[in-house]
Amino acid sequence: MATMCNMAKTYGQHCPIARALDVVGERWSLLIVRELLLGPLRYTDLRAALPGIGTRVLADRLKHLADEGVIEMRRLPPPASADAYQLTAWGEKLRPVASALAAWGSSLTGRPRRGDARSPTSAMMALWRRALVRPRPPAGRWQLLLDGQAFELSVDDAGTMARRGESTAPDGTAALAASDAIALLDGRLTFGDAAQSGRVDLRGRMTDQVFSGLFGA
Amino acid sequence: MATMCNMAKTYGQHCPIARALDVVGERWSLLIVRELLLGPLRYTDLRAALPGIGTRVLADRLKHLADEGVIEMRRLPPPASADAYQLTAWGEKLRPVASALAAWGSSLTGRPRRGDARSPTSAMMALWRRALVRPRPPAGRWQLLLDGQAFELSVDDAGTMARRGESTAPDGTAALAASDAIALLDGRLTFGDAAQSGRVDLRGRMTDQVFSGLFGA
């Protein structure tokens, strides 16, 4: 049955870690959360962002996460005629979990594996983490076009925020491939090499200095 | 085949979160790590601490975690004639991940589910988290006997540490059931009720005040 009782398989332990894993510990769940941490996405976008997930599993996970209150569906008004999934306030609180996992796993991304996908979202999250760790990232509203997908990184006194979508009146824009962005952040590509081969397109007040301030080692 | 290529199923993404989940994202893996965060354990102890895991899955997970460098086996000298699994230095760095997950999942443990196991380890980790969050936990080397299993919580200027095992020269000892410890920490049991029904045994300098300082709301 597809519509069985939704409490599929629990660890059966009264422990906050076990309970958390009952909710988001299934395969793919935390990667769905990772995608939604930068903003709402539609079903098809999620499937495209998670190569190999299989539509059945994606539907199951979305249902489970919605039942548990981690995500919710937002029905867009008629002109758009599309449903988007987004994190609830409680789901947003998974950000420290994603951050801790990313910090631990970042020791693994130095040597890339052949064939690994480099999604715009993971590139953007890596850039965000870099900006959060950095002492003084360049302030401004920076638009990033990663494989053509738009993101905004805004740095001001209130903090550093990242989200999906085009920036309204950005201070500057950088367009590059997601794989190059990741290579820059991993230190496998220098800004000089990237700029020289014309793979980075900077606009507005996104100067070399700003770009290096965001991506540099 | 049992001894197939050990890179069973990868997300195939060059993203630190995905890579981290390739290593510790499988079912049961993070609960094994949770157990080992308080100190080494033998195979049989792990199986007892994780009801429902199944010996095959436990053996597979231990092998995978060892291959990835998260845990290692320590062969005890002849008299013990037993092997213990422990975290490597890298595996120890999963502590923030466990902590973030526990913080997120703690909103789920307020209403306990019927039949949930209350393991001594999860009780001890909850107590530890409480002590870490608390402004000034009572300083000293406190021994806890949870369901008869010994733990030590040491609080001094250097910080708050928890580990499995008997304490040498503890300042005081508290013996109680793991389920009562969890109920106290969750606020479902008051110290008055627990003491009145004789379910808490305090020794040495583990006074009512100290105990309340460790477990109290």
Next chain:
DNA sequence: CGGAATCCTCTTCGATACTG
């Protein structure tokens, strides 16, 4: 006795095809 490997059944995954 601790530490698994084997066997068996059941569920889940992942891929493809199909439908409102």
Next chain:
DNA sequence: CAGTATCGAAGAGGATTCCG
């Protein structure tokens, strides 16, 4: 576009057995 239907392959869980 957003899912459901179907199916072979892989994984989980439980009991038993084997090995040191």
